[in-house]
Amino acid sequence: MHMKFSFLPKVLLCLGLSGVFAMAQETVESVRRQIKSVEAETAREKSMHEAEKKRHAEFVEVGRKKVQNLSAQNKSLKAEIDSLNVELKKISAARAKTNGSIRYFENRKTKYADSLATVIDSLVPFFESDFPYRTDEAVKNIQEIASMLHKGLIETDDALNRTMEVFYDRIRLGYTTEVWKGFLQVDARNVAGTYLRYGAVASIFVSNDGNDVLFLTRNGLGYSWKNVSEDLTMRTILKDVMKVAEGKTAPRLVTIPVSFPKEAN
Template sequence: MKFSLLTKLCLCLCLTGVFAGAQETVESVRRQIKAVEAETAREKSMHDAEKKRHAEFVEVGRKKVQALATQNKTLKAEIDSLKAEIKNLAEARQKTAGTIKYFENRKAKYNESLAKVIDSLVPVFESDFPYRNEETVTSVKEIANQLHKSLIEADDGLNRTLEVFYDRIRLGYTTEVWNGFLQVDARNVAGKFMRYGAVAAIFVSNDGNDVLWLTRTDKGAYKWKNVSDDLAMRTVLKDVMKVAEGKTAPRLVTIPVFIPAEAK
């Protein structure tokens, strides 16, 4: 069979087109394969990364759980320790409360006993040297009353009572002259008093007619003895008053002092 030149040329062009189309299809497939492989590799990488992150997440979670378990155990131990401490404190507080109540009862009894003792001092001060006795007795009664009512502590009551004693003791180291009135034979006589410590006192009326000195009975009661009819004693006591007032030169004078019979 013979082909013309034109036919040969057409056939050659057709074959060339087929070969070109086949070559384009192979390259396309190769490109698709590479794309798939790349996507597969990328997805595998992402999967591996996600798997790694998941593993890290699981590990972190496990460590957190362990840490929480440790903290929980420590917290439970602390709670148990605190409960034991609270129990000990409660027992100690109960014991302390009992001790406080015991001492409060003791203190109340002591206050009451001290108040009774101070009450017993009232007659002693009432019968003491008759100078500011009423003020002293009032102070002692008030101290005892406040102790009875628990308005003051025992220490305070004792200190105040001792201060009253100290005032009476200090009285014995002082001398005093003052104006006043004295009941003499139903008469209220104006004159001057002189006190020598807590052992002697004299009274001289303003007109000089009444002269008395403080003495005591055999039972210990104080009383004023009138020596107006005893010229020698009147003179002595008036002289004592002048020296005490500073109206004459200082010198030794005689002061009458009561001496109990058992001391003679």
């Protein structure tokens, strides 16, 4: 009995030691697993850190290259801006020179227009003393042309063309004949009758009753009507001329009196 009793504690002790050993073994395995887990986590974090470090290095490199490119572009842009500034200065200088030339020629143009307006206006006495047919209209046109040119309402070319047109109208009078009804102041009477204009050299007036016969004469002061009612021969000639002009008789050659100033004789 004594021997069995002694063996049992030993067995129990062995079992206890075995349990402790097993527990210790399990603890060691658990610790190893934890260590491996920590190592794995550490390796993963290290890998992530390396990857992040690599991405950061790549980002820094990309950023550096972008900065270099931007710096190069900035230098190129600055050079272009400097070149443009030089061109702008040249353009500004050329524009200032052009503006100066424009102002110069504009002033010359204005002075020329004023001088031409004065010359055109000086033609008024010439038209006033011209053959007395629509002279008031010609004078008015000349004065309007001069006034419009002086005010800058028309160009010099236009003014010259208009002035020449007035001259042409007067010249065309020399190639036309005209008959019309109207009134003429004879002494203190306003006499109704018929006018005949032969070019720009002769004009005749015969009253409706045939008692007053006049033709246009020229003297040193201009033109005036000469009454030939008392001159039977001249009166007959002028009436005959008027009949031919009006178509009241067969066409034939007739004599038309033309008066010239004494200075022309």
